[in-house]
Amino acid sequence: MQSYTEENYLKIIYHLSEISHPVQTNAIAERIQTKAASVTDMIKKLSEKELVNYVKYQGVTLTEKGKLTAINIVRKHRLWEVFLVDKLNFKWDQVHEVAEELEHIQSNLLIERLDEFLDFPKVDPHGDPIPDKHGNFAEMTFVKLSKLKDGDQGTITGVSEHSSAFLKHLEKLGLTLGKRVEIIDVVEFDGSVELLLEHEKLNISREVAKHILITKN
Amino acid sequence: MQSYTEENYLKIIYHLSEISHPVQTNAIAERIQTKAASVTDMIKKLSEKELVNYVKYQGVTLTEKGKLTAINIVRKHRLWEVFLVDKLNFKWDQVHEVAEELEHIQSNLLIERLDEFLDFPKVDPHGDPIPDKHGNFAEMTFVKLSKLKDGDQGTITGVSEHSSAFLKHLEKLGLTLGKRVEIIDVVEFDGSVELLLEHEKLNISREVAKHILITKN
DNA sequence: AATTATTTTTAGATTTGTCTAAAATAAGAA
DNA sequence: TTCTTATTTTAGACAAATCTAAAAATAATT
Numbered sequence: 443m444q445s446y447t448e449e450n451y452l453k454i455i456y457h458l459s460e461i462s463h464p465v466q467t468n469a470i471a472e473r474i475q476t477k478a479a480s481v482t483d484m485i486k487k488l489s490e491k492e493l494v495n496y497v498k499y500q501g502v503t504l505t506e507k508g509k510l511t512a513i514n515i516v517r518k519h520r521l522w523e524v525f526l527v528d529k530l531n532f533k534w535d536q537v538h539e540v541a542e543e544l545e546h547i548q549s550n551l552l553i554e555r556l557d558e559f560l561d562f563p564k565v566d567p568h569g570d571p572i573p574d575k576h577g578n579f580a581e582m583t584f585v586k587l588s589k590l591k592d593g594d595q596g597t598i599t600g601v602s603e604h605s606s607a608f609l610k611h612l613e614k615l616g617l618t619l620g621k622r623v624e625i626i627d628v629v630e631f632d633g634s635v636e637l638l639l640e641h642e643k644l645n646i647s648r649e650v651a652k653h654i655l656i657t658k659n
Numbered sequence: 660m661q662s663y664t665e666e667n668y669l670k671i672i673y674h675l676s677e678i679s680h681p682v683q684t685n686a687i688a689e690r691i692q693t694k695a696a697s698v699t700d701m702i703k704k705l706s707e708k709e710l711v712n713y714v715k716y717q718g719v720t721l722t723e724k725g726k727l728t729a730i731n732i733v734r735k736h737r738l739w740e741v742f743l744v745d746k747l748n749f750k751w752d753q754v755h756e757v758a759e760e761l762e763h764i765q766s767n768l769l770i771e772r773l774d775e776f777l778d779f780p781k782v783d784p785h786g787d788p789i790p791d792k793h794g795n796f797a798e799m800t801f802v803k804l805s806k807l808k809d810g811d812q813g814t815i816t817g818v819s820e821h822s823s824a825f826l827k828h829l830e831k832l833g834l835t836l837g838k839r840v841e842i843i844d845v846v847e848f849d850g851s852v853e854l855l856l857e858h859e860k861l862n863i864s865r866e867v868a869k870h871i872l873i874t875k876n
Numbered sequence: 877a878a879t880t881a882t883t884t885t886t887a888g889a890t891t892t893g894t895c896t897a898a899a900a901t902a903a904g905a906a
Numbered sequence: 907t908t909c910t911t912a913t914t915t916t917a918g919a920c921a922a923a924t925c926t927a928a929a930a931a932t933a934a935t936t
Contacts, residue, residue, distance in 0.1 A: 445922080445923090447922085447923065466883080466884090467883075467884055467885085468882090468883065468884080476923090476924075476925090477924080477925065477926085478883075478884060478885085479884085479885075479886080479924085479925070479926080479927095480923070480924050480925070481884090482884065482885055482886085483885095483922095483923075483924080484923075484924095487922090487923095498884080498885075498931085499883080499884060499885080499930090499931055499932065500932095501884095526769070529776055530769070530772040530773060530776055531772065532768070532772070536768070539766075540764070540766045540768075540769050543764050543765065543766075544761075544764060547757070547760050547761060548760065549756070549757045549760075551749075551753070551757075552743070552747070552757050555747040555748065555749070556747065559746055559747055662892080662893090664892080664893065683913080683914090684913075684914055684915085685912090685913065685914080693893090693894075693895090694894080694895065694896085695913075695914060695915085696894085696895070696896080696897095696914085696915075696916085697893070697894050697895070698914090699914065699915055699916085700892095700893075700894080700915095701893075701894095704892090704893095715901085715914080715915075716900090716901055716902065716913080716914060716915080718914095877936100878935100878936085879934100879935080879936075880933100880934080880935070880936090881932105881933080881934070881935085882931100882932080882933070882934085883930100883931080883932070883933085884929100884930080884931070884932085885928100885929080885930070885931085886927105886928085886929070886930085887926105887927090887928085887929090888925100888926090888927095888928105889924100889925080889926085889927105890923100890924075890925070890926105891922100891923085891924080891925100892921100892922085892923090892924105893920105893921090893922095894919100894920080894921080894922105895918100895919080895920075895921100896917105896918090896919085896920105897916105897917090897918095897919105898915100898916085898917085898918105899914100899915080899916070899917090900913100900914080900915070900916085901912105901913080901914070901915085902911100902912085902913070902914085903910100903911080903912075903913090904909100904910080904911075904912090905908100905909080905910075905911090906907100906908085906909080906910095
């Protein structure tokens, strides 16, 4: 069993692993709101527990055991997010902090029953995939909206930025999960995208487009 | 804001206050699975935060502020228990440990939405009253089953013992919340109670009867 | 390759909550 | 009242997670 803090480190290392491999001490420190020295201490502890592979000055990677632990926390986080949105009418920009706490509740029965209660959702309110209890993810076929060309069509199925500010902005524009969009034009000057959303013309910045995930269909 | 540990102390002190007033150090130590010395330390801390009134060697009482905090934790605990039983199909003897963790999640929005989602329940799965957000309890008119006389009738509306062993025992006997019972005889020899439950005769020990709460009607 | 800058680690201190062992106080019995 | 017992508190130590400041290693630059 891991402590609350250890679980948080594992989760952050898991997420950062998707960007850089191995993960640097400073990157963890930044994400976890702490100092590099503290990270080094914790990494040593996790290394002794065989949850991470650690080589001094070279950063860390998760061991198989550490990865499974991390994925389980991600699973819990995302299931709770679905609960908050689907059952308690939270907005998609309100769920993160609460799920951050709920993900540490220790009870397999609870999480399996929650999964069932929510009807085994495959994605969370931001379109992120929810692993099953064995740690397996369903295949996702996302494309960043910013990569689409004129005439391309698709459905919004996820976002890659979870800040409240960004999510509220999308909400205001009507760019929520499940909506169909068609690209009218990609402006060469600034990379902004002209698109059609429910017969309405819309222009979004390249910055925004980069964080909207589309499934072509 | 209080720490997880502080919250637990406040909750225990609150519950013990119903038995003895003020609450003794050793009583807290026993309930919280720790040593008297640790309790003294924590009590001093809570006293400095004005959550308890503390006189050396004389035990503690909750201040108004401490009491409100404690009641809020009890509220959260009981609402989560209702959720687990009503929505996730937990048995009434399975909910305590998980609720013990869930009660510490910090989010007023969460708890108000949960309350609404559960349709503002007045009692938890053991018949214990759920305070409203201001800390007010609905009036309860319980009588211990062991206090009833021959011919008395009523509905089981609560239990005053929450161990899994006891609850499973009741479950097996069919003595669950909402069931109507009629007293046939109180055996003088051992205080055991003969009763009628859905046209079935049943004999329960005085020990069991003491922990079943009845609303006469 | 030598120097500078950045990143990471060590060493030692701090905070929270806990502990043991000993001292102080309160309560009960003779 | 005095002795004995039980309860509570103090003093000092410990583990977990953090911090600052300084040292060490790595990376970047000239």
